[in-house]
Amino acid sequence: MSFDPRPLVDIAVTVAKEAAALVQRARHDAVAAQVDTKSTETDVVTQADLASEQLVRDRLAVLRPGEPVIGEEEGGSAAVEGLTWVVDPIDGTVNYLYGYPHYAVSLAAQFDGVSVAGAVVEPVSGRVWTAARGHGSFLDGTRLSVSSATRLDLSLVGYGFAYRADRRRRQAETWAALSTRVRDIRRAGAASLDLCAVAAGWLDAYAEHALGRWDWAAGALVASEAGAVVHLPGEDPAFGDDATFAATPAIAADLRDALIDCGFANV
Numbered sequence: 001m002s003f004d005p006r007p008l009v010d011i012a013v014t015v016a017k018e019a020a021a022l023v024q025r026a027r028h029d030a031v032a033a034q035v036d037t038k039s040t041e042t043d044v045v046t047q048a049d050l051a052s053e054q055l056v057r058d059r060l061a062v063l064r065p066g067e068p069v070i071g072e073e074e075g076g077s078a079a080v081e082g083l084t085w086v087v088d089p090i091d092g093t094v095n096y097l098y099g100y101p102h103y104a105v106s107l108a109a110q111f112d113g114v115s116v117a118g119a120v121v122e123p124v125s126g127r128v129w130t131a132a133r134g135h136g137s138f139l140d141g142t143r144l145s146v147s148s149a150t151r152l153d154l155s156l157v158g159y160g161f162a163y164r165a166d167r168r169r170r171q172a173e174t175w176a177a178l179s180t181r182v183r184d185i186r187r188a189g190a191a192s193l194d195l196c197a198v199a200a201g202w203l204d205a206y207a208e209h210a211l212g213r214w215d216w217a218a219g220a221l222v223a224s225e226a227g228a229v230v231h232l233p234g235e236d237p238a239f240g241d242d243a244t245f246a247a248t249p250a251i252a253a254d255l256r257d258a259l260i261d262c263g264f265a266n267v
Contacts (some may be wrong), residue, residue, distance in 0.1 A: 003128055004132075004137070005109065005116040005132045005133055005134075005180075006117070006118040006132045006135055006178070008109040008116065008117035008132070009039075009117045009118070009119060009130050009131070009132045011060075011063055011064065011109075012107045012108065012109060012119035012130070013119045013121070013128060013130060014059075014119055015055075015056055015059045015060060015061075015063070015107055015246070016056075016105045016106070016107040016119045016120070016121040016128075017121050017128070018055060018059060019052045019053075019055050019056050019087075019089060019105045019107075020104075020105045020121040020122070020123040021123070022048070022051060022052055022055055023048050023052050023089075023090055023103075023105060023123045024123040024124070026047070026048035026051060027044045027048065027096065027099070028048075028173075031131070034085050036067075040096045042096075045073060045254065046090070046092060046093060046096065046097060048089075048090060048096070049072070049073050049089045049090045049093055050073055050074075050089070051089075052089030052090055052105060053071045053072070053073045053074055053087055053089035054074075054104075055068050055073070056069070056087045056089060056107060057071065057074070057087075059153055060085055062212070064083075064085070065105075066213075067082075067083050067084065067182050068084050068085070068087070069084070069085045069086075069087060069091065070084060070086045070087070070213060070214065071086075071087045071088075071214060072087070072088050072089060072212060072214045072215075073089060076198075080110055081113075082111065082112065083109060083110070083111050084109070084110050084111075084113075085107065085108070085109055085110075085214055086108045086110055086115075086217035086218075087105075087106065087107050087108075087214060088104075088105070088107075088192060088212075088214035088215060088217075089105060089107065089234060090103055090104075091103060091104045091105070091106050091120075091190045091191060091192045091214075091215060092104060092189050092190030092193070094189060095189045095190060101124035101125070102124075102168070102188055102189060102190055102193060103122070103123065103124075103190050103193075104120050104121060104122050104123070104193050104261040105120070105121045105123065105200075105255065106118070106119075106120045106191055106192040106214065106215070106217065106218045106219060107119055107120075107218060108217035108218035108221060110217060114133075115133065115217050115218065115220065115221040116132065116133045116218060116221075117131070117132045117133070117221075118130065118218030118219075118221045118222065120130050120192045120196055120217060120218050120219055124192070125258070127139060128140055128141060129144075129196045129199070129218075129219075129222050131199075131218070131221040131222040131224075131225040131226075132225070133221065133225070134225075135225070136225050136226070137199050137221070137223075137224075137225035137226045139196070139199075139200060144199045144200050144201075144222070144225075144226040145199075145201065145226055146198060146199060146201055146204075146223075146226050146227045146228050146248040146249070147201035147203075147204050147225055147246050147248045148159070148201075148248070148250075148258075149204040149250060149251050150250040150251065151251070152181060152182060152215075152251050152254040152255055152258060153181060153182060153183065154181050154182075154183050155183055155204035155205060155248075155251050155255070156182070156183050156184055156185075156186060156203055156204050156205075157178070157182050157184075157185050157186070157192040157204060157205045157206065157207070157255070158185070158187070158188065158197060158198070158203045158204065158205070158206035158207075159171075159175055159185055159186070159187055159206065159207055159208055160187065160189070160191060160194070160208035160209075160211075161187070161208075162198070162209060162210040162267075163210075167209075167210070167267060169170070170263070170266065170267040171209070171250075171267045173263060174259070174262045174263045174264050174266075174267055175262075176267050177261075177262035177263065178258060178262045180261065181258050181262075182255075182258075186203065190245070191206075191208060191211050191215040191216060191219060192215060192218060192219035193219070194206045194208070195216060195219030195220050195222060195223045195244075195246055196219050196222050196223070196257070198223045198226070198228050198246045198247070198248070199222045199223045199225070199226035199228060200226070201248075204247065204248050204251060205245075205246060205247035205248065205251060205252070205255050206244075206246050206247075207243065207244065207245045207246075207255075207259060207264065208221075208243070208244050209240065209242050209246075209267055210242050211233065211242070211244045215244075216232060216233075220232060220244065220246065223246040227248070227249065228247060228248060228249070229245075229246070229247050229248075229249050229252035230244075230245065230246045231243070231245040231246075232244060238256070238260055238265055239256075239259070239260075239264060239265050240264075240265045240266070242265070243264065243265075244255040245259075
């Protein structure tokens with residue numbers, strides 16, 4: 001990469017904030033109750049998801065004409081050469097559907113498939129998480145740094161579940177086994193925010209299978225730029241094909257070993 005990615009952060013923040021405002025208006029207008037399903041009956045999509053993604057696509061077409069967009073709801077080209085935008089119009093849709101205030105709009109710019117700029121905006125709190133590759137990550141302008149945890153047994157670890165019941169069962173067995181080796185575990189329901197929580201030191205680590213590119217594109221950059229050890233899907237064969245992992249450096253190796261021992265790669 002031979003360009004400064006920071007101007008792309010400004011665009012990501014501007015567009016994601018507009019989408020977040022739409023998402024909140026839709027929540028109050030009961031648009032969130034207009035629901036369809038995707039991979040399973042528990043994997044939901046609301047009309048607000050669709051409207052948010054369309055807004056992002058429309059705004060980027062004006063601000064960055066000609067650059068492709070990959071989105072959770074409308075898809076996009078599998079090719080990731082050059083500059084591509086990746087959007088999750090509502091990360092944490094189930095939370096959104098229920099009114100649980102832990103969801104976000106995630107927007108990242110990737111160059112040749114690698115995230116270079118991103119923003120994660122929380123519609124309820126208004127918090128804005130940002131990162132530019134090589135320039136750090138921030139929460140509302142305050143620079144982020146991962147926790148100073150050094151002991152796995154005193155670490156707080158975030159995790160997530162897939163939508164398929166058979167895979168959830170295997171995941172539950174893994175997390176039950178890991179729960180005896182860490183301080184505690186947390187399931188919050190929005191991958192982008194879990195990755196940001198690692199960046200802020202609110203979690204010492206986070207791991208999950210079956211995330212889409214839109215789930216991790218911005219959040220993983222925020223975590224990495226705050227100093228986390230990050231493995232994206234396919235990067236660590238010992239985790240299987242579709243695992244995302246982020247941890248503060250001093251516990252990363254021990255957590256990796258513990259996860260493998262608890263069957264993380266087999267879920």
